[in-house]
Amino acid sequence: MECFRIDESGYTGFDLLNSEQRLQGAAAIAIDDGEAARLIREYFPRLQAEELKYRALARRPANHQRLIALHRELLTNHKCVTYVCDKRFLLLLMFLDYAVEPFYYELGVDFYQDGQNYSLASLLYVTGAKLLGPGALDRLLRCFQRAMKEKSRAALDDLVEAARSSRWRDLPEALGPLAQFASPECLQAIATPGVSTDAAFIVLQSLISRMEVMADGPYRVEHDQSKNLLAYHDLLLRFIGHKDAVTFRQSEIASITFPLKLKSVIQVDSKTSPAVQLADVMIGAAIEAANTLMGHRVGELDAQQVMAQYGEHQLIHMLPSIDFEEQKRFRQGSQAAQVIDYYAVNFQKP
Structure with missing residues (x-):
């Protein structure tokens, strides 16, 4: 069964005004651990750390072009999607x-x-x-x-x-x-019990809408055991358990249909999962580039070069835009009201 590996960045729970982490996102990539391990050895043959971590690698200028090349490799040859939002x-x-x-x-x-x-x-x-x-x-x-x-x-x-x-x-x-x-x-x-400003639900919904399109059939998800991803894990289980047949249009390029093709989700130790480590590289590079382009802080890699590598539908963003005519065209016919009502009834925490 096809497997997407997921990692996140910038999760601060209900606090969306955290000045140190103004962006939140997640990445999903369909790649097996064997191929992921091969790519890590190819691009970072001298790696001494027990796992590949974007933040640690990006601190060294000597790694920058290798990171950009690895990022391009993943986007070119593997099914993947990255989501970034301004909190x-x-x-x-x-x-x-x-x-x-x-x-x-x-x-x-x-x-x-x-x-x-x-x-x-x-x-x-x-x-x-x-x-x-x-x-x-x-x-x-x-x-x-x-x-x-x-x-x-x-x-x-x-x-x-x-x-x-x-x-x-x-x-x-x-x-x-x-x-x-x-x-x-x-x-x-x-004041409704269960509703909150936690953005994990929105991030996951966006990733799933693309994974459902990319997956050829039933698929599964693996993610790290980090505390932050516990919220994502619980939500994925609720999505998987929902069996009603329904489809919602969300925008020009996004819709979601239940029941999902997603069949299972498990937590793994990222130290033993090269594929999850590559998801860390993808979301790390995207968040850093977005922070640079939005003027929050200057990152290590060339932000324009990173963003130019994304193909159509590989990057989902939730950012402000005052091009109101484009907003209207892009979201024309959206079933946003129905989606919110449906999710409130079926996926709200008890």
């Missing part, structure tokens, strides 16, 4: 999902039609700091993140107050439901 942008999308959309739902408005939520989140990302007043957007997001975690009356009240103390009238479409109405529907959605 602040993702938090804004979640804010719209829980603190805004339920208000419009009660009015009979499809808030997600043609990706309107992505456009509004992008607008907030780019202009919110100036539009809403000094520090207002940061305070709003911190309060929202806390309210999603704690579910307490005090946290919900603080969130409403954060919205009201901003210049919310300059963007009432996004902040009016809380600031003007303290929308009971929105507050109830935020």
Whole structure:
């Protein structure tokens, strides 16, 4: 059975405002351990460490071209996909999902039609700091993140107050439901048990949508035993266990159909899995390149060279874009509202 190996980077649980790790992502590659071990020996014949680690290798300039060449080899000759998201942008999308959309739902408005939520989140990302007043957007997001975690009356009240103390009238479409109405529907959605700002679900959903397309038939997943990947493991098991027949269109290039072709998932020690080590190289290079291109910090490898190696559909990104016409075209016909409702019923933690 075909096997995809997965590794992640940048996971910080519910905290999507972590200033040290502003991006999160994961990579999946279909390669067996024997071929992976051969490639590691070919590209790093003098490796002394007990396992291949992107971060350790990238620190040495002598390894840079070898890393880029290995990255190109994997992208050219193996089925693989990498997902990268800006966690602040993702938090804004979640804010719209829980603190805004339920208000419009009660009015009979499809808030997600043609990706309107992505456009509004992008607008907030780019202009919110100036539009809403000094520090207002940061305070709003911190309060929202806390309210999603704690579910307490005090946290919900603080969130409403954060919205009201901003210049919310300059963007009432996004902040009016809380600031003007303290929308009971929105507050109830935020307080719903099981919903959180943990992004593992979104990352995995994106990877699975591509693995399902790439896999020729039934397949399995292996990933490292790290603490961070425990959240991914639990979600994969829930995906595998879902047997209802249903398909959702998410964008121009993404859809997902249940039951999945994915049949099993196991945790392995990355020290004994060269294939998982190559997944680490893929996501490490992608996250570092994205950080460089977005101006967060300068990485070791040439970011443009790394990104230029990706082929069509090998890289999925969740990043802000103010090209609103392109957003609308790309997400036209999306079933986002149905997807959210379906996942809330079938995959929410008890």
